[in-house]
Amino acid sequence: MISQRLSSRLLLIGAVLVIAGVLAVTVSPKAITSAQGSDADWQTIAEQRGLTEADLRAAVMTYTPSGVMDEYVMFASAGQGGQVLAIGLPSMRLLRLIAVFAPEPWQGYGYGTGNEVLEQGFIDGQEILWGDTHHPALSETNGEYDGQWLFIGDKANGRVAVIDLRDFETKQIVHNPAFLNDHGGTFVTPNTEYIVEGGQYGLPLGGDYAPIEEYQNAYSGMITFWKFDREAGRIDYSQSFAMELPPYWQDLCDAGKGVSEGWVFCNSFNAEMATGGIEKGNPPFEAGVSRGAVDYLHIINLKAAEAVFQAGGAVDVRGFSVIPLETVIENNLLYLAPEPRSPHGADVTPRGDFISVGGKLDPHVSVYSFHKIQDAVAAGPTEKDVFGVPVLALESVLEAQVELGLGPLHTVYDDQGYAYTSLFLDSAVARWSIGAEGYRPQDGWQLISKIPVQYNVGHLAAAEGDTMSPDGRFLVALNKWSVDRFLSTGPLLPQNLQLIDVTRPGDQMQILYDMPITGAEPHYAQIIKADKLKAWEVYPEVGWNPITQSVDPNAVIQGTEGVTRDGKNVTVRMTAVRSHMTPEHIEIEEGDHVTWTITNVERARDATHGFAIPFYNINLSIEPGETITFEFEAKRPGVFSFYCTEFCSALHLEMMGYMMVQPK
Ligand code: CUK
Ligand code: CUA
Numbered sequence: 180m181i182s183q184r185l186s187s188r189l190l191l192i193g194a195v196l197v198i199a200g201v202l203a204v205t206v207s208p209k210a211i212t213s214a215q216g217s218d219a220d221w222q223t224i225a226e227q228r229g230l231t232e233a234d235l236r237a238a239v240m241t242y243t244p245s246g247v248m249d250e251y252v253m254f255a256s257a258g259q260g261g262q263v264l265a266i267g268l269p270s271m272r273l274l275r276l277i278a279v280f281a282p283e284p285w286q287g288y289g290y291g292t293g294n295e296v297l298e299q300g301f302i303d304g305q306e307i308l309w310g311d312t313h314h315p316a317l318s319e320t321n322g323e324y325d326g327q328w329l330f331i332g333d334k335a336n337g338r339v340a341v342i343d344l345r346d347f348e349t350k351q352i353v354h355n356p357a358f359l360n361d362h363g364g365t366f367v368t369p370n371t372e373y374i375v376e377g378g379q380y381g382l383p384l385g386g387d388y389a390p391i392e393e394y395q396n397a398y399s400g401m402i403t404f405w406k407f408d409r410e411a412g413r414i415d416y417s418q419s420f421a422m423e424l425p426p427y428w429q430d431l432c433d434a435g436k437g438v439s440e441g442w443v444f445c446n447s448f449n450a451e452m453a454t455g456g457i458e459k460g461n462p463p464f465e466a467g468v469s470r471g472a473v474d475y476l477h478i479i480n481l482k483a484a485e486a487v488f489q490a491g492g493a494v495d496v497r498g499f500s501v502i503p504l505e506t507v508i509e510n511n512l513l514y515l516a517p518e519p520r521s522p523h524g525a526d527v528t529p530r531g532d533f534i535s536v537g538g539k540l541d542p543h544v545s546v547y548s549f550h551k552i553q554d555a556v557a558a559g560p561t562e563k564d565v566f567g568v569p570v571l572a573l574e575s576v577l578e579a580q581v582e583l584g585l586g587p588l589h590t591v592y593d594d595q596g597y598a599y600t601s602l603f604l605d606s607a608v609a610r611w612s613i614g615a616e617g618y619r620p621q622d623g624w625q626l627i628s629k630i631p632v633q634y635n636v637g638h639l640a641a642a643e644g645d646t647m648s649p650d651g652r653f654l655v656a657l658n659k660w661s662v663d664r665f666l667s668t669g670p671l672l673p674q675n676l677q678l679i680d681v682t683r684p685g686d687q688m689q690i691l692y693d694m695p696i697t698g699a700e701p702h703y704a705q706i707i708k709a710d711k712l713k714a715w716e717v718y719p720e721v722g723w724n725p726i727t728q729s730v731d732p733n734a735v736i737q738g739t740e741g742v743t744r745d746g747k748n749v750t751v752r753m754t755a756v757r758s759h760m761t762p763e764h765i766e767i768e769e770g771d772h773v774t775w776t777i778t779n780v781e782r783a784r785d786a787t788h789g790f791a792i793p794f795y796n797i798n799l800s801i802e803p804g805e806t807i808t809f810e811f812e813a814k815r816p817g818v819f820s821f822y823c824t825e826f827c828s829a830l831h832l833e834m835m836g837y838m839m840v841q842p843k
Pocket of ligand 2: 757758789823826827
C-alpha cells in the first residue's frame with residue numbers, strides 16, 4: 180500500500196519533469212560565423228569560426244571526402260512516413276529513402292510500380308496507403324547481420340514488410356488478420372527462421388467488436404511469428420502462426436540468441452488492464468495504465484510454440500493460425516516475470532544471457548538472467564496471473580538493477596562489455612557496465628557515465644548492435660525533439676539523429692554530429708558494416724522484373740516495340756534508352772484498356788529513366804535493366820506528352836513522346 184502512494188508521487192514527479200524538461204531546453208540559437216579571407220589555412224578558419232579542439236576532433240571523425248565511402252549503413256525507420264531511410268556512417272549522409280507502406284513518386288512506388296506490393300497490405304479491401312514504421316530488423320545468419328534482407332513493422336495496422344537489399348526495394352507486405360496493431364516488431368531469430376511481430380494494444384481477436392466493459396474476457400494480446408523462406412525471399416504465410424497473449428499491452432520484443440536461442444522476450448505495460456474512459460469518470464489511460472506497482476516481462480518459448488503449431492494446436496482466426504491462450508498455458512509456452520511499473524524496451528545482451536528492461540517511470544534498468552529464468556522454470560513457478568499464466572518470482576530471475584537516471588527506455592551494447600540506455604526524461608545516454616563474466620566483471624553492475632543529448636531521446640542504435648558481436652565505435656541517439664538545434668522551419672521541426680563516439684572508455688563519450696531527419700520520427704535503426712551489403716549495380720539482365728527477381732517473360736526486346744489492339748484492349752510495348760523511347764507516338768481511343776510495358780535496356784550504372792504520363796497518375800522509375808508493366812483506362816481523350824523525368828543525358832528533354840487519345 181505504501182507503493183500505491185509512492186506510485187502516485189512518482190507519477191507526479193514524472194509529469195513535473197516532463198514539463199521542466201521541455202522548458203529547460205529552450206535556449207537561444209547560436210550561429211557560427213563563416214570564415215573570412217580566402218587564403219586562410221585550416222587553423223585560422225577554425226579559429227575564425229570559433230571551433231574548439233573537440234569540434235575539430237568531431238569533424239575529422241566524421242568528415243568523409245567526396246568519393247570516399249562510409250564504413251556503415253544505418254537503416255532507420257521513418258515513423259508515420261511509412262518508409263525506411265538508409266544513412267551512411269560516420270558521415271551521416273542520407274543515401275536512400277526506401278518506400279514501404281506509402282506511395283512514393285521518385286521510385287514510382289504506387290504510381291505504376293510496386294502497386295501490387297502496396298495492395299498486399301490492404302486489409303479487407305480497404306486501401307491503406309501509409310504505415311507507422313518503428314523497428315527495422317536486418318536478416319541474420321548465426322546471430323550476425325548478413326546484409327540480405329530488411330524487415331519492418333507498421334504499428335498502426337499490424338503489418339510487416341520485406342525489403343530485398345539487393346535492390347533496396349520492398350517486395351512483400353503481410354498482415355495477420357487476427358490483429359489490427361503491432362509494436363514489438365520486427366525482430367529476427369538468429370538465423371532468420373522467424374520474423375517476430377509483437378502486438379501492442381489489447382483488441383478483440385480478429386479486430387472484431389466487443390464492448391470495452393468486457394476487456395478482461397473479450398480482449399487479447401498477440402504475438403505473430405512470420406516464417407521467412409529465404410529461398411523464395413518471402414514470408415511463408417501458411418507456415419506462420421500467432422500466439423494469443425493476455426490483454427496486457429505487449430511492448431518491445433527481442434529474440435533470444437546464444438544460450439537463449441528459441442525464446443522471445445517482450446516487456447509490457449498494462450498489467451492493470453486499464454480501459455480508460457476519463458469522460459465516464461474512469462482514470463485516464465496514462466494514470467490507469469501506471470497504477471499498479473508491476474508489469475510483466477513476457478518470456479515465450481518459441482521452439483515449443485512452433486512444435487504446438489506444427490502438431491495442429493492452433494485455431495483459425497480469419498484465416499490465420501493462432502494458438503489460443505488456454506493452449507499456450509497448457510503447453511507452458513509463456514511465463515511472466517514482474518517488471519517495475521510501466522517499463523519500456525526488452526533488449527537481449529550479445530551472448531543472449533541477459534535481458535535489460537528500461538524503467539520509464541523507474542530510474543533503474545532491470546536486468547534478468549536467462550540462466551535464472553531457466554532455473555525458475557525448472558523449479559516450477561508458484562504464482563499465476565488472473566488468466567492462469569505462471570509468474571516467476573522477481574527475486575528468482577533478476578540479476579541486477581542499475582540506477583541510471585530519469586526515464587530509461589532502450590538499451591544497446593558494445594564490444595567492451597558496456598551497455599547504453601537512453602534516458603528520455605534526462606535527455607541523456609547512460610553508459611553502464613555489465614558486471615558479468617564475459618563483459619566487465621571487474622566493474623560490476625554500475626553506471627559509468629552519462630552524456631546529454633538533444634532532446635528526449637527514444638531509441639539508441641549501435642554499430643552491429645543487435646548481433647552476437649557488436650562493433651562498439653558508434654552510437655546513434657534517435658531524438659524525438661530538436662528544439663533549438665537547427666534553423667527554424669516553422670512550428671514543425673525535424674527530429675535529430677546524433678552520432679556519438681563511444682571508442683574511448685569511461686566518461687569520454689562525445690557527440691560528433693547532428694543530423695536533422697525530415698520525414699517522420701525514426702523510432703529505431705540498425706547499423707550494419709557496409710561491406711556486408713552486396714547491392715546490385717544494375718539489374719542482372721535486361722528485362723528484369725524486380726518483384727519476381729528474374730527476367731520478365733513480357734520484357735520488351737529492342738526492335739519488337741509497338742502498339743497492338745485486341746478489341747478495346749491495347750498493348751503498348753516500349754523500350755527506353757538514352758535518349759529516346761520507342762515508339763514515340765501512341766495512338767489509342769477513348770475507353771481503351773491499356774497495358775503498357777517498358778524495358779530500360781541500359782547496362783550503364785545509374786542510367787535510370789523516369790516515365791511520366793500527365794493526368795493518368797503514372798510516374799515510374801525504370802532502373803537499368805528493369806521491366807515495368809502498368810495498366811489504365813484511357814478515360815480522357817486528348818493529347819498527353821509523356822516524358823522521362825530523370826535528367827539522363829544531354830538530350831534528356833527530347834526523351835518524350837505523345838499519347839494521342841481519340842474521342843469516341
Ligand atoms: S518505441 Cu519509439 S521510442 Cu516504437 Cu521502440 Cu521506444
Ligand atoms: Cu531518360 Cu531523361
